[in-house]
Amino acid sequence: MSLATSVDETFMELVEPLRGELTAHCYRMVGSVHDAEDLVQETYLRAWKAYHNFENRSSVRTWMYQIATNACLSALGSKHRRTLPTGVGQPSGPPTGELAIRQEVAWLEPLPDSVVWQRAAQDPGEEIVSRESVRLAFIAALQHLTPPQRAVLILRDVLAWQASEVAAALDLSVAAVNSSLQRARAHLAKLDPEAEQPAESLDDPHTRQLLEDYVAAFEAYDVDKIIATLKSDAVWEMPPFTAWYQGRQAIHQLISNYCPASGPGDQRMVPVRANGQPAFALYMRGDDGVHRAFQLQQLELRDGRVAHVVAYFDTTLFARFGLPEVLPAG
Template structure:
């Protein structure tokens, strides 16, 4: 068999796994940039050892073993990627000063396009559950030791047996079971959403309706409506700002006091998807030239009583990773103009 033929066979075997391996590395590292780099390293290592692959396990298991080892090596000595809620401080006062720490390597949202080709309804979703890349779940994983992360993901997410996990991690079944027990107890405290009853969530039609209302409230800069759409105990966090805010009214005060928008049409939300669910790119109008520019990416969580959690990522370099431009796309500019016209724009706006 020629090298070219070997390469074709190898690509046919492993390329379909790229999406789920990227999700795996993302769960471990908390960064889409790191995940894609590590998947590439996984493919390189697999290609170099392909002639030694004897088929005693499936190609998928073999690739996960390589990817897991690549991730564990990358995590050696590296600090975890937190969210503000994971820093250990109490909820912040919305009337206080905002503290930004851009030097912290914060958790990143995951564009659905990276693992589902733009649609979470692709057939690959059968092996890649939306819940397995939920932002809160990935954030909670970052609090575990790297071996615990690997054990939880391999056993609970990928449904490997304890013996398979032990073999992949080079340890014993007893050690895996012990690690899983400790890790699950920790995750239950950090990610209570994982215990939620899905039957209590709004149905799809109601979700669409609430998301449309959410977008309209932000675009009209109607803070009272935003507050009404939040659950009473909603949480708002926005890395690289270190504070987090609890309670719909508190979040409303935060928006009133710190949001640069003044009236309808100042901010426009463009729909995207992240971490297996809806997300929005928010473009803010610059009063100097009237151009709407990238401001932040929102990943909201919708529960029975309204929106329960909003993560707003102010790292605008993420827009490019989501395939979004720095300035508001042309097809959305008419909406901004219509909203501002309807609000009775005056000369100071």
């Protein structure tokens, strides 16, 4: 074995176990799983080129996070932030209005749980990436911060770095880090007011029953039963469509007016997980009887009901979740 091969193998042994958490880190920064994975590859390339200068003055994990953060900041540059329809700045729309698309908007993407948690931890307390740290509402709120504020808040509040460590990683003064963190926290508190509420446990029997009822209602195309699973002030949004809707009545009208299903069996739901939250791939039956990818629904649960649904109409996301374009008959 050559020296170069030995170095390469040693490098990969050190950094490959970090791939999932680094992907989550880059996803927090950029709001896209596709971009995050590209940035992790860029991080590994930069780290490999610099590995001969790594002198163990910090842990490999800290070193890799520093490289990843700066790769994200370079990539973000002047790019538009990713958002959801609720973040575009317009009020909730009428359920009978036109479904408009703005091509220039870069939409926030869901993060498949399998990307981050490929292997389940024996003890939930041992998980490096917490479910709360990739919760969709938190990621959406982060995108409203400037990229440097995003980096500071994530390094300080998610990764629990010291202010001096953040300052060294980002080439800032400690005073600048503290000032940026204070502004970022204040802004985030307004954007994500539910952050302090405990997440619904997906192992709770009531939660499992709620999700079963939700799926059954869609597969039966029973709009009344769908609405019964929602909170009274539930929010429904559908990127790339720019409008969003709030309240049971509005959502009932929206589904009744625009859903192409006409009866039981037209829709089939396949459970997945995204951002540590329940999600479902919805397949719609065509005139030929074949169920094809239609939308990916991501749910936020609160107070024993569905509080928020993001229905992504980007069917290229199905492949990222390991899902087929077409469901087999049966």
